[in-house]
Amino acid sequence: MDASGATPGHLLELIRSRPAWTRQQLLDATGMSRPTLLERISPLFAAGLVCEAGSTASIGGRPAQLIRFDDRQLTVLTFDVGHTHARVGLTGVHGGELHSVSRRIDVSHTPPDAMLADLVAVADGVLASCPPQRLIGVGVGLPGPIEPGTGLPKPTTILPGWDAYPLPDVLRERWDVPMVFENDARALAFGEASRHPGETVLGVKWATGIGAGLVTGGMSLTGDDGTAGDIGHVKLARTGPECRCGRRGCLAAYASGHALLGQLGFGSLTDIALRADEPPVHRALVTAGRKLGTVLASLIAMANPRTLVLGGIIGALPGVVDAVGTRIRDITLLRSTAGLRIVPSSLGERAATVGLVNLVVGRVLAPEAIDRALAADHGPIGVLSYPPRTLRA
Structure with missing residues (x-):
């Protein structure tokens, strides 16, 4: 295909589509000139989104260097909240779980402030149990309707007190990263769909x-x-x-x-x-x-x-x-x-978690999102520091 006009974000999308590429393979796939490829790929190296990954086997000439998506330490924090159980996990962008904790809850009889304080404390423990990661986003699933575009819970008898609760604002005070809010059943469906x-x-x-x-x-x-x-x-x-x-x-x-x-x-x-x-x-x-x-x-x-x-x-x-x-x-x-x-x-209790991770990754690593982040002079991901911000009272 001729992708000579592709942005760095689109180039990253291409690089993510297979395990590794040589520069010549990227030139052939995109139709770019070598200087254009260097111009588009340099910001991706600088942002830690791509890296060199060894070289091809020598067949008489100089081995070619391989380039791949740098997914090392890229993680998503998820809160899968159901009626009676919640699961908080830290997962790699390809779905590999680093650590998770499940606990019993009563979402219908616990005020949202108390629920969040408890779950954020669990998340702190999950994060602390792993080496510092590059947190690219947070995904939250709730057993009720979510207002599109805002992430605010909508009225439901199952979640008294959650109607229009500023959940996105509260969590962004803790982790200043992109966030996805979704109904728990739809998150489960999205996770299962990744298997089909x-x-x-x-x-x-x-x-x-x-x-x-x-x-x-x-x-x-x-x-x-x-x-x-x-x-x-x-x-x-x-x-x-x-x-x-x-x-x-x-x-x-x-x-x-x-x-x-x-x-x-x-x-x-x-x-x-x-x-x-x-x-x-x-x-x-x-x-x-x-x-x-x-x-x-x-x-x-x-x-x-x-x-x-x-x-x-x-x-x-x-x-x-x-x-x-x-x-x-x-x-x-x-x-x-x-x-x-x-x-x-096929995913069992991890289905909604996988769905939330995939939704976050799809949003954060979308070509347009990558290009906006690079244009703003900062990468779309940052090294998670400890401790995070204090949860609002």
Whole structure:
């Protein structure tokens, strides 16, 4: 291709597309002259974004030096916050986890200031456990809708007190790096989609609540108001069990993990997972799976995904996957499901973390973002210093 007019940001995107390049290979791929290539690549070396990586094997002439994306020590800090558990992790830009800590929480009954103070303290411990890293961004997943463009939580009964809470401002006072805020189910779907490149992927998080995300063309659908994927509150009947949203007959009132705990009298979702083969539990899961399959069938008929991934501690159970798949195929035309794969999560509890990391990396290392950072006379990444800023009271 002729990319002789490509900016340093676009050149970095090309370099990232494979493990290593020689300068001659870059010249051939871009159509640049040698002086132009030197002009475009020099700022990337100066910013620590590319490095030399040895040389080619000698075949009689002088070995050529190899150039690669310098991902050493580049990391993303993530907060995967669910209804009852939070996971704080430090991960490399290619998905390799350096360290993480999970802890039980009660997001519905903990004020946001207290929740954040606790999770930031956990993050301090995660960061301190690793050698100083080059932190390029922070990703946050929450079990509720997020306002596009601002990262502010939107109203939901699950997160009382979080409506318009200045989460981005609070965290930027601690870490002055680019940040991504996303619904936890959509983050899970984006993470799972990385295992199915080029496909349209519908991902479902089924744990305490039920949410979904749709990824197509490498992009996650957020919707105009940030509520895309809020399938747990699709109403299945005018009457029925009361939902935590205050209405009756919602999918979540029948099939969410919260509802199943009430139906089975168990204390935790782990109990349900461990006893999933017991007849009463199995029957309850199959019934719930059929309810979820009814809702997903319409989405599949509309979006025609190649893969449906069921994640979360309930969603990934084998019997649940079978029940959901059977119901979908029972009520959907064959042409909508002929090529559909219905599979459990392959990333498990790391799915949302992987999604958040990929969203941050996609934003920070986008060609336009790299060019803006270089034009501002500073690199898009900085060496993380300890201790970070103090969390606002």
